[in-house]
Amino acid sequence: MSVIAQEHVRGSNVFKDLSADDEDWQPTEIESLCMNCYQNGTTRLLLTKIPFFKEIIVSSFSCDQCRWSNTEIQSAGRIQEQGVRYTLRVSSKADLNREVVKMDSATTRIPELDFEIPPFTQKGALSTVEGLLDRAVAGLEQDQEARREADPEVADKIQVFLQKLKSLKSAEEAFTLVIEDPSGNSFVENPSAPLKDEALTVSWFRRSPREEKQLGLRADDEPDEDTAPPPGDDLETMRGEVLVFNTNCPECNAPASTNMKLVQIPHFKEAVIMATNCDVCGHRTNEVKSGGATEEKGTRITLRITSPSDMTRDLLKSETCAVLIPELDFELGMAALCGKFTTVEGLLTDIKDLVVAKNPFVGGDSGDASRVDKIQEFGRKIDDVVAGRTEVHLVLDDPAGNSYLENVYVPEADPEMTVETYERTFEQNEDLGLNDMKTENYQDDN
Structure with missing residues (x-):
């Protein structure tokens, strides 16, 4: 491994905060080897943050000698505890402009065309849905001339498929884009945030031993079966x-x-x-x-918040629990916040921090005014709920049945709280790692 000399790094810090007020700030530049002509080129590094997501490193290399260039992204965080699966129904030009982070460990599928890009066959990319389509088209077109000489029949079939792929960019017919990433670091933008995106479904799943080996989390010679925890x-x-x-x-x-x-x-x-x-x-x-196993049924707890005293109720939100506030059209998917034992006020404060305080585009001039106003208004509504000025329903929906909300009337029934159990769907069992059947096989059969 080569060592980057200090004099080759122009800039005081490789990872600098983005600031609209710093007009002199530029991406960090590093002199590095061109893998095309083996002369010295320049790599530019930029650390940025995707709204409602996480930090990423954007890397761009260019060589003045042979004009070769390359752009890719890497996650600046760790591999997540669970994999993530985004399913987007693309039906308009606006959907084609959604921002997408596709890590190199992600699989991209378009079921309508029976098209799949396997993991680790492309570098990570920060793009849009349309950009992903362009990248797929470019990858298939680059060897067409050689295919026509070697096997004209195969080349003709690929050309027909390329026309179908290009036609998706018109958005005249809806199609489905699935991005499945076992590292949990890919992302598809929700332009309606903090409201629920009706066109986008986000689910989390447990990695298989094979996926853990691909990500370097498990040794190649390690057995696939997990060892049982020590008893006693x-x-x-x-x-x-x-x-x-x-x-x-x-x-x-x-x-x-x-x-x-x-x-x-x-x-x-x-x-x-x-x-x-x-x-x-x-x-x-x-x-x-x-500390317990997954329950036989899922649990949905609904609390009607009527006074500030409800803020002190103890609450356990597991990592598999989704949080909904119907009156605010708000839904927080499972694994968006880690599991925590807190109070109702603590959970609402964490939600506000996640949506408002930790969003890099609320302050400054880096986001559009309408989105900033909408997010800040959501924060004010949360404040009203905490202060007791607004009555709402707080819903904890946990398919694993491992979440809890305190009944302050115990041993009597709580008039403001209902607890329901329900049968999990196939998809929920898949997210919890309880199914043997592969999700993609289930989708193909249905």
């Missing part, structure tokens, strides 16, 4: 004391420590609380995971 005294040890184990900070990757404790939630079940503190960058995370 270990569980009693977790109940009796706080366990500390070494890990790495998810922000700066410096060595850190994680504290873990198994606690009993009254009138519910056990949960594992984990807290990580980084002494280097100051980053802190608190996460809760259910």
Whole structure:
């Protein structure tokens, strides 16, 4: 591996914050080797953030000697705990302009054309839906001349397919775009955020052992079967004391420590609380995971918030739980927030932070005014709910049945809260890793 000399890096920091006020700021430039002519070229690095998503590194290489260029993106964060699957129904020109982050580990499918781009066959890209189509067309067209000489019949078939692929850019006929990424780092824009996107379905799934090997999370010679957790005294040890184990900070990757404790939630079940503190960058995370198995049925808890006193109710939101506020047309999908044991006010505050405070395009002039106003208005509505000025329904929909909301009237029934159980759908079982059948086979048969 070559070492980048300090004098080859122009700029005080490789990862600089984006700022509309800094007119002199430019992407960091690094002198690097051209893999086409093996002369020196220039790589430009830009760290940016996708709204309602996460940080990415945009890398652009150009060589003045042979004019070769290459652009790709990489995730600036870690591999997520679950894979993600985006299913977009493209029916208009506006859908073609949606921003898309497709990591190199993602599979792209268009079921109507029986078309698939396998993982690790393309570099990661920051583009649009139309840009993905253009990239697929360019990839198929580049070897057409050689195909016509070697096998004209195959070339003619590919040419017919290329016309079908190009016709999708007109948006005259609706089609489905599926991006499935086991790393969890791909993204498709929701232009209606923070409202639910009716054309876009986002689901999460557990990675298979084969996908973990592809991502480097499991050794190639490691058996596919997961080893059973050690029984017996270990569980009693977790109940009796706080366990500390070494890990790495998810922000700066410096060595850190994680504290873990198994606690009993009254009138519910056990949960594992984990807290990580980084002494280097100051980053802190608190996460809760259910200590029990997946329940036989899903659970939907609905609370009618009528007064500020409801803000103090204890709440356990598992990592598989979706949060809905129907009066605000708001829906937060499972895994958008990590599992946490908090209060109703704490959950609403986390939602506001996620949608408003942590959105890089709310401040400054980097976003359009209508979107900024809509997001800020949503934040004010959340404030009204917390202050008791607005009555809404808070819905915790957990297909794993591992979420909980305190009944303050116990042992009597809570007049403001309803708890329903329901049978999971095939897709929900697939997201929870409970199905043996592959999702794509199910979709093909239906």
